[in-house]
Amino acid sequence: MARQLKLLFLALSLMTTNAFARVEVGKVKLTKSGSTGIVTVGLKGKFDTTPELTIKDDIIQVALKDTIVWPKIEKQVSVNEKFDTKLLAYQFTKDVARVRAILPYDIKGNEDKVSLEVSDNEIKMYFPITANKKQVAVTKAAPTKKDPVKQKNAEAYDEGYLAKLLKDKEEVTNNKNKNNVKLEKTSESLLALAKEKNEQIEDTVSNLSSGVEKGGFQMSTYIFKFIGFFALFAAGIFFLMNFFRKGMLKKGGLGLFSNAKMVEVLSTTYLAPKRSLLVVRVQKQVFLMAQSEKGMDFLTEIQDTTEFFKEGEKALTGSNFDTNLDTANSGSKEFKLKEVTQNMKEASNSTASSQQDILNSLAGQANQEEKVSLTAQIKKKVKDMKSLQ
Numbered sequence: 001m002a003r004q005l006k007l008l009f010l011a012l013s014l015m016t017t018n019a020f021a022r023v024e025v026g027k028v029k030l031t032k033s034g035s036t037g038i039v040t041v042g043l044k045g046k047f048d049t050t051p052e053l054t055i056k057d058d059i060i061q062v063a064l065k066d067t068i069v070w071p072k073i074e075k076q077v078s079v080n081e082k083f084d085t086k087l088l089a090y091q092f093t094k095d096v097a098r099v100r101a102i103l104p105y106d107i108k109g110n111e112d113k114v115s116l117e118v119s120d121n122e123i124k125m126y127f128p129i130t131a132n133k134k135q136v137a138v139t140k141a142a143p144t145k146k147d148p149v150k151q152k153n154a155e156a157y158d159e160g161y162l163a164k165l166l167k168d169k170e171e172v173t174n175n176k177n178k179n180n181v182k183l184e185k186t187s188e189s190l191l192a193l194a195k196e197k198n199e200q201i202e203d204t205v206s207n208l209s210s211g212v213e214k215g216g217f218q219m220s221t222y223i224f225k226f227i228g229f230f231a232l233f234a235a236g237i238f239f240l241m242n243f244f245r246k247g248m249l250k251k252g253g254l255g256l257f258s259n260a261k262m263v264e265v266l267s268t269t270y271l272a273p274k275r276s277l278l279v280v281r282v283q284k285q286v287f288l289m290a291q292s293e294k295g296m297d298f299l300t301e302i303q304d305t306t307e308f309f310k311e312g313e314k315a316l317t318g319s320n321f322d323t324n325l326d327t328a329n330s331g332s333k334e335f336k337l338k339e340v341t342q343n344m345k346e347a348s349n350s351t352a353s354s355q356q357d358i359l360n361s362l363a364g365q366a367n368q369e370e371k372v373s374l375t376a377q378i379k380k381k382v383k384d385m386k387s388l389q
Helices: 002-020 157-216 218-244 305-317 338-347 353-364 373-386
Strands: 025-034 036-045 050-054 059-065 072-076 085-091 098-103 113-116 122-128 263-272 275-280 285-292 295-302
Touching: 002 373, 025 085, 025 098, 036 059, 036 098, 059 122, 098 122, 275 295, 285 305
Parallel strands: none
Antiparallel strands: 025 036, 036 122, 050 059, 059 098, 072 085, 085 098, 113 122, 263 275, 275 285, 285 295
16 A cells, blocks of 8 residues: 555656646746837746747737746737737646737738747747837818909909908818818727727737636646545545455455355146246245246245245254154153162173163163164165155
């Protein structure tokens, strides 16, 4: 048993060593170098596998095998504007962790400018910094179509009319500016609303995924369950061996492996062709059955089984091998102690008498011819049994 416990402890130590030998993501940060952004992923442990880089729209993602992220890392950083970029590091599967950078602009067309630099305990992800994608072009108002003015001499124009024209021109310019301002405000509000909804959706998806990941991967819970299972397994083996040692499961101990006859036919009495009576024993019960060409029929149950077996034994082997017990009650049980003692004295005084004569005098068996040896009686009984069979 001690050897089994040692092997169990060794297996658990090996599994826990392999589980904690994987690399763990420590921190994620963003730095800028001119028109290039750098996402640095700090690792705890030696990273010796190849990361998988994925670029899709405004997302740059790196998948790290045999890596653990606990707890989930999520932070807002600035690239072009304040807090316009999100960095995520989460556990995707049991053995794969993902690091994402969600940018405020598309990388489409600049994929060749995205690169990775891998070292033992650090991964750097380089990407270009461009203008934000979420900008709406402000449409220019269509130029007002002026009515054709007939050419007249400069002297014909009235100064009041010219002043009115200048005033109308200023009003048109002011209206254009107001329209442009309203359009810019409307576009900015729509962009802000769309950005906020997009962030809410991303947060919801990330929270759901993190919840699933937390529920699906917990190293401490996995180790405790594993230790508990092996403890129950070892306890079961221990109790089973204890039962075997005490003999509770030996042959016949529970009655499952006993080779005793469950059903036995004690006797068969033939009444006619294809008709007979059977005495059948089932465990401790004895039944009288009738057998014919139609099958077997139940007649009755023999209640006094002890007397039944005693009568059968007496019919086969007699009352006893040594004495005739069936006639013992018919003989006289009276005797005189004085006569017995006198016979004993006479037998002791006689030199020709032996110990056997003394016993014969006590039993009242003086005649040597009436004695029958034990072997002769056994032979006779065996002959009687053969004739019955």
